[in-house]
Amino acid sequence: MNKTLSVSAIQNGTVIDHINSGQAFRIVHLLGLLDKKYKVTIGVNLPSKTMKLKDLIKIENYTLTNEEANDITIFAPNATINVIQNFEVVNKVITSLPASISEVFICPNPVCITHSEPVNTHFNIETQGKQVKLICKFCEKEFDRNQVTVKI
Ligand SMILES: [Zn+2]
Known part of the structure; x- marks a missing residue:
């Protein structure tokens, strides 16, 4: 697994991993991340053992709301959302598809x-x-x- 590689690079914030490839930019727009001026790192078409290719988004110094996390599942049903503090995963957000x-x-x-x-x-x-x-x-x-x- 390249999980450590995916989550180790930010000190504080949120990492959205295992996004279906091609959906990262739609999620960036969905969350309005460009307007909010957060520091965002986007990886596309990264190798994944479970998905072949995946996208990844790292948002520094921001924790997604539950609503935002749930909205992501519309585009990325298998996304894993980890909250990072001091380079450690402190919370794995449980998502459900919004109604x-x-x-x-x-x-x-x-x-x-x-x-x-x-x-x-x-x-x-x-x-x-x-x-x-x-x-x-x-x-x-x-x-x-x-x-x-x-x-x-
Ligand atoms: Zn209509």
């Missing part, structure tokens, strides 16, 4: 009312086997997690 998510996503349906009215988007989240589906509250259409885009 719904508001505001952060744009509805992929071009005729959805959310594009023309000043309303916050809202998606209910359901799992079908290993698939995560997002259902728009307004147009009631169902989308794969890879179809929705994060508002920037």
Whole structure:
């Protein structure tokens, strides 16, 4: 395991590991990390024994809220989230898929009312086997997690 390698480099903060490859930047947008000016290190397509390739995000001097940690599982169901203090893992955050998510996503349906009215988007989240589906509250259409885009 290259776990030590992954978590040893920051003194304090949060390490999000075992992110499905290709999803790291979506999570960075989802959490609004660029706007918040945190020092963020992103690794993409890193070798992983369990996933072949994985992405990794290290956020210095910030601990994710439970809500943020749960939101990550929409894009990265197998993510491991470790809180680091003085280079040691002090907490492994237990996540669960949220039942719904508001505001952060744009509805992929071009005729959805959310594009023309000043309303916050809202998606209910359901799992079908290993698939995560997002259902728009307004147009009631169902989308794969890879179809929705994060508002920037
Ligand atoms: Zn919609």
